Amino acid sequence: MDFGSYIRDIKDYPKPGVVFKDITPLLNDPIALRKTGEALLGFTSNMQIDKVVGVDSRGFIFAPMLAEKLEAGFVPVRKKGKLPFKTVAESYVLEYGEGELEIHADAIQPGEKVLVHDDVLATGGTAQAVCKLVEKLGGEVVQCNFLIELTFLGGSEKLNGYPIRALLQY
Numbered sequence: 001m002d003f004g005s006y007i008r009d010i011k012d013y014p015k016p017g018v019v020f021k022d023i024t025p026l027l028n029d030p031i032a033l034r035k036t037g038e039a040l041l042g043f044t045s046n047m048q049i050d051k052v053v054g055v056d057s058r059g060f061i062f063a064p065m066l067a068e069k070l071e072a073g074f075v076p077v078r079k080k081g082k083l084p085f086k087t088v089a090e091s092y093v094l095e096y097g098e099g100e101l102e103i104h105a106d107a108i109q110p111g112e113k114v115l116v117h118d119d120v121l122a123t124g125g126t127a128q129a130v131c132k133l134v135e136k137l138g139g140e141v142v143q144c145n146f147l148i149e150l151t152f153l154g155g156s157e158k159l160n161g162y163p164i165r166a167l168l169q170y
């Protein structure tokens with residue numbers, strides 16, 4: 001399937017100079033939606049995964065489905081102030097902003113194998129912070145997977161050592 005034909009470029013959103021990759025046309029199409037889920041799942045075939053971490057908010061679209069199919073638990077990493085229990089936090093910078101991400105302190109047990117999922121890898125600031133959170137809890141990141149990797153922004157360099165997979169590369 002030509003997944004790229006379902007991705008819409010929005011110029012100067014959310015800030016001048018940014019070309020935003022809008023995945024909503026892909027989500028809107030039932031066949032593209034199903035095939036995207038299947039392709040993401042294919043990235044982890046034969047891998048043992050205990051937890052799938054999805055990143056607030058677009059990472060929440062596919063991560064719970066991946067967790068269910070992999071017979072793993074789902075863990076939300078959320079923007080600051082949204083998780084009710086004891087949290088561990090990490091600040092980060094992304095392509096068009098900055099902030100702090102949090103994870104529940106009991107969400108991952110030491111030694112658990114973790115898949116990190118998000119929709120877009122751009123500068124890598126977000127994914128790098130998420131991997132740090134996983135490691136702070138003693139988890140082992142076994143793969144970071146994405147729908148889209150914006151290779152020209154060099155995000156993979158911040159994820160040195162972690163296996164990276166993406167459905168589409170620009």
Ligand SMILES: O=P(O)(O)OC[C@H]1O[C@H](OP(=O)(O)OP(=O)(O)O)[C@H](O)[C@@H]1O
Nearest residue numbers: 056057058094095121122123124125126
């Ligand atoms: O590689 P980076 O430069 O760090 O950028 C990637 C992040 O940016 C987007 O999230 P955003 O913060 O816009 O949140 P959203 O999912 O709630 O729209 C995207 O969903 C990734 O999480």
Ligand SMILES: Nc1ncnc2[nH]cnc12
Nearest residue numbers: 019020021022095120122
């Ligand atoms: N260019 C972009 N398009 C969509 N999501 C993003 N997150 C960071 N950069 C992005």
